[in-house]
Amino acid sequence: MKVSGNQIIERLKDKRLKVTPQRIAVLEALYTLDSHPSVEKIIEYIKKTYPNIAIGTVYKVLDVLVENQLIHRVKTEKDIMRYDGKLENHHHLYCSESDRIEDFIDEDLDDMLNEYFIKKGIAGFEIEEIKLHIKGKFKDMQ
Amino acid sequence: MKVSGNQIIERLKDKRLKVTPQRIAVLEALYTLDSHPSVEKIIEYIKKTYPNIAIGTVYKVLDVLVENQLIHRVKTEKDIMRYDGKLENHHHLYCSESDRIEDFIDEDLDDMLNEYFIKKGIAGFEIEEIKLHIKGKFKDMQ
DNA sequence: TCTTTAATGAGAATTATTCTCTTTTAAATA
DNA sequence: TATTTAAAAGAGAATAATTCTCATTAAAGA
Known part of the structure; x- marks a missing residue:
C-alpha cells in the first residue's frame, strides 16, 4: 500500500482534520506495516522515528481516524484490536x-x-x- | 434456542468433558439469553441461580467450550468479547x-x-x- | 468407596485502553 | 508576520476486561 506523504496530508485535510506530525506518523505506519497491525506494532514502528510519542495519543489518533473513516478497526478471535488502512472494499x-x-x-x-x-x-x-x-x-x- | 438439560449434558459428554454444574450453567445461560451475550451478561444470568460462581471459572469454562467448538466467540468493533451458542452455520x-x-x-x-x-x-x-x-x-x- | 486427575474458588496480577489535566501547537485571523 | 484560540498532544494515573496462581473441591473411573 504505497501512499505518499502528500497523499496523507490530503486525506487529513479532506476530512477537515488538523494535520499533525502524530496523525501523519500513524497513517504512515498503517500504510507501511504489512497488514492489520495491532496498536503495539504501530507504536513500535512510530517510535523508531518519533521516540517520544505518547501512547494515549496513538490511541486517540486511531479513534479519530476510524471516526473519519480513514482507517478501519478489525477484530479477530484474539482480544486486541487491530487496524486496517485499506479503503477499498475488501x-x-x-x-x-x-x-x-x-x-x-x-x-x-x-x-x-x-x-x-x-x-x-x-x-x-x-x-x-x-x-x-x-x-x-x-x-x-x- | 431451546436446548434441554439432558442435551447439554450430552453435548459435554460427547466432547469427553467433565460434566460440572458450572459448565452446565454457562451453556444454559448461552442457550437462554437473547443473543450474543457478553461475559458480564452471562455472569449476571448465572448468579441468579448460582450466586457464588467465580468469575475466573466462567472465563475458563468459556475457553474450554470454544476450544471444543460447543460455542463461538464473536467480536464486534467494540472491545469486549461476546459469545454465541448457535452451532448451525449462520x-x-x-x-x-x-x-x-x-x-x-x-x-x-x-x-x-x-x-x-x-x-x-x-x-x-x-x-x-x-x-x-x-x-x-x-x-x-x- | 477410594483414588486420581481435572475443575473450581478467591483474589492478586496483568495489560489494553481510557481518562484527566496541563502544555503545546496548528491554523485561522488581524 | 504576529497574535489568538480551539484543538491536539503529553504524561501518567485510573479503569476494567481478562488471565494467572495456588489451595481446595469434586467428577468419574477403578
Whole structure:
C-alpha cells in the first residue's frame, strides 16, 4: 500500500482534520506495516522515528481516524484490536492458528453478492456493507 | 434456542468433558439469553441461580467450550468479547450504533457461496468456513 | 468407596485502553 | 508576520476486561 506523504496530508485535510506530525506518523505506519497491525506494532514502528510519542495519543489518533473513516478497526478471535488502512472494499482471510489476516479482493464476488441481496433483501434490516470473514489456513507458512 | 438439560449434558459428554454444574450453567445461560451475550451478561444470568460462581471459572469454562467448538466467540468493533451458542452455520447482522447482533441463516446464500468458491478457490489458502458480517441498521428500534 | 486427575474458588496480577489535566501547537485571523 | 484560540498532544494515573496462581473441591473411573 504505497501512499505518499502528500497523499496523507490530503486525506487529513479532506476530512477537515488538523494535520499533525502524530496523525501523519500513524497513517504512515498503517500504510507501511504489512497488514492489520495491532496498536503495539504501530507504536513500535512510530517510535523508531518519533521516540517520544505518547501512547494515549496513538490511541486517540486511531479513534479519530476510524471516526473519519480513514482507517478501519478489525477484530479477530484474539482480544486486541487491530487496524486496517485499506479503503477499498475488501474481505478478510483469517487463520486462527497464526492470527494472521490477509486482504481478499474479488469484484466478481462482490457483484454476485450485491445482486443476490438486491433481489432478496433482508427483512427488517437495511444493508450498508457486506464483508466476508473467511477462516482457514494459509498454505505457505509465512 | 431451546436446548434441554439432558442435551447439554450430552453435548459435554460427547466432547469427553467433565460434566460440572458450572459448565452446565454457562451453556444454559448461552442457550437462554437473547443473543450474543457478553461475559458480564452471562455472569449476571448465572448468579441468579448460582450466586457464588467465580468469575475466573466462567472465563475458563468459556475457553474450554470454544476450544471444543460447543460455542463461538464473536467480536464486534467494540472491545469486549461476546459469545454465541448457535452451532448451525449462520451469518451475522450487525448495527454499530446499537452494538446489536442478530443471526442470519440463509441456505441458498450458503449454497451459492460454496459453489462459487469450489469453482474459484483462493490461491494459497484452504477455506474452512465462510461467514458474512453484514453491517447496517435494524429497521425496528428494538 | 477410594483414588486420581481435572475443575473450581478467591483474589492478586496483568495489560489494553481510557481518562484527566496541563502544555503545546496548528491554523485561522488581524 | 504576529497574535489568538480551539484543538491536539503529553504524561501518567485510573479503569476494567481478562488471565494467572495456588489451595481446595469434586467428577468419574477403578
